[in-house]
Amino acid sequence: MFSELKPLPTDPILGLMAAYKQDTNPNKIDLGVGVYKDEHGDTPVLKAVKQAEAFRLENEKTKSYIGLAGNLEFCHKMEQLLLGEHRTLLANRVRTAQTPGGTGALRVAAEFIKRCNSNATVWVTTPTWANHISLFEAAGLTVKEYPYYDYENKGLLFDEMINTLKQVPKGDIVLLHACCHNPSGMDLNEEQWKTVAELAKEVGFTPLIDIAYQGFGSSLDDDAKGLRLIADTVEELIVCSSCSKNFGLYRERIGACTLIAKDAATADISNSVLLSVVRSIYSMPPAHGADIVNTILSSEELTKMWHEELDEMRTRINGLRTLIKNSLAAKGVDQDFSFIDRQNGMFSFLGINKEQIERLQKEYAIYIVGSSRVNVAGVSHTNIDYFANAVADVLN
Numbered sequence: 001m002f003s004e005l006k007p008l009p010t011d012p013i014l015g016l017m018a019a020y021k022q023d024t025n026p027n028k029i030d031l032g033v034g035v036y037k038d039e040h041g042d043t044p045v046l047k048a049v050k051q052a053e054a055f056r057l058e059n060e061k062t063k064s065y066i067g068l069a070g071n072l073e074f075c076h077k078m079e080q081l082l083l084g085e086h087r088t089l090l091a092n093r094v095r096t097a098q099t100p101g102g103t104g105a106l107r108v109a110a111e112f113i114k115r116c117n118s119n120a121t122v123w124v125t126t127p128t129w130a131n132h133i134s135l136f137e138a139a140g141l142t143v144k145e146y147p148y149y150d151y152e153n154k155g156l157l158f159d160e161m162i163n164t165l166k167q168v169p170k171g172d173i174v175l176l177h178a179c180c181h182n183p184s185g186m187d188l189n190e191e192q193w194k195t196v197a198e199l200a201k202e203v204g205f206t207p208l209i210d211i212a213y214q215g216f217g218s219s220l221d222d223d224a225k226g227l228r229l230i231a232d233t234v235e236e237l238i239v240c241s242s243c244s245k246n247f248g249l250y251r252e253r254i255g256a257c258t259l260i261a262k263d264a265a266t267a268d269i270s271n272s273v274l275l276s277v278v279r280s281i282y283s284m285p286p287a288h289g290a291d292i293v294n295t296i297l298s299s300e301e302l303t304k305m306w307h308e309e310l311d312e313m314r315t316r317i318n319g320l321r322t323l324i325k326n327s328l329a330a331k332g333v334d335q336d337f338s339f340i341d342r343q344n345g346m347f348s349f350l351g352i353n354k355e356q357i358e359r360l361q362k363e364y365a366i367y368i369v370g371s372s373r374v375n376v377a378g379v380s381h382t383n384i385d386y387f388a389n390a391v392a393d394v395l396n
């Protein structure tokens with residue numbers, strides 16, 4: 001059976017990671033992988049996480065199964081983080097299952113959608129995180145794209161987006177990035193979120209909000225404002241969240257799939273289907289990550305520590321955006337890179353061509369994915385000069 005298989009290409013980002021690791025150039029810079037990095041290029045464990053882990057080691061009483069929905073206290077804390085004060089109003093309509101990462105949440109959501117309507121199409125932004133397309137297709141759903149990023153003007157194709165979403169058939173799903181759009185860094189503003197929320201109600205599509213970077217854009221609350229607006233407007237909504245970035249828990253695989261239904265009875269029925277989906281994929285989620293997040297969010301002291309660490313990550317990213325813009329301008333680069341400073345989160349497209357990306361890798365050991373998406377957090381105050389010189393060289 002296995003001999004019938006044809007080899008598949010490796011994920012371009014994973015290939016890039018491997019090439020970077022092997023590169024012996026002491027000046028090498030990795031702008032490919034989507035993880036936060038500090039000034040030293042490290043992705044350290046947060047102090048709040050370390051303390052919560054010490055507490056857990058001391059206090060964990062059993063390794064028995066935690067149940068299909070995972071840690072229920074964690075689930076409620078996630079609802080609070082996502083919905084803020086809106087949760088009180090929505091509470092009897094909200095159900096959450098803890099999942100293995102944001103990817104697990106999306107895969108569970110995909111199977112849930114399949115059970116609701118096997119003919120549903122999932123509409124995603126052009127471009128989107130590549131895994132969105134594979135994981136919805138893997139669940140047997142059709143994926144279509146709607147215009148989003150304006151490559152030419154480094155902004156949004158908002159009118160085109162709305163015109164396409166107006167045509168979406170009732171019962172389809174529209175995936176929206178809550179904040180820090182991956183890969184473009186371009187987010188909707190409040191007015192635009194209002195328009196999309198009203199459109200969802202009018203047209204009858206179900207929004208699916210992917211929130212993988214809450215706290216990396218403006219603030220925990222601000223980054224959820226679009227999601228909260230939609231939750232206040234529509235009857236049904238799916239939210240897939242991740243604690244990989246904002247808690248730095250990448251390899252612990254912790255996220256959540258939240259459903260908001262039109263009333264409590266529908267929420268209970270939907271939840272039973274969601275849990276049956278979970279049962280048939282991985283039965284029950286792992287405990288560690290949820291326990292860490294719950295411990296942090298249950299303690300005033302650890303929450304404060306986490307907020308400070310999250311603020312530090314966000315401030316660093318935003319500072320680097322300004323630094324990149326200014327450094328490229330200072331090197332006399334003709335192209336306008338001011339858009340980098342207007343975008344959010346870790347990613348932006350540099351907007352340079354394949355040949356220039358290849359030269360950056362070959363001549364300067366600067367690793368960027370083929371789309372020209374860069375992880376801003378890979379730049380530091382130490383390597384910025386080297387980076388800006390290299391970009392100026394390949395562009396001029």
Ligand code: PMP
Nearest residue numbers: 034101102103129182212242244
């Ligand atoms: N959604 C988006 C847009 C992402 O960028 C990511 C991570 N790269 C995820 C979801 C999933 O994150 P994870 O599974 O690592 O929690």
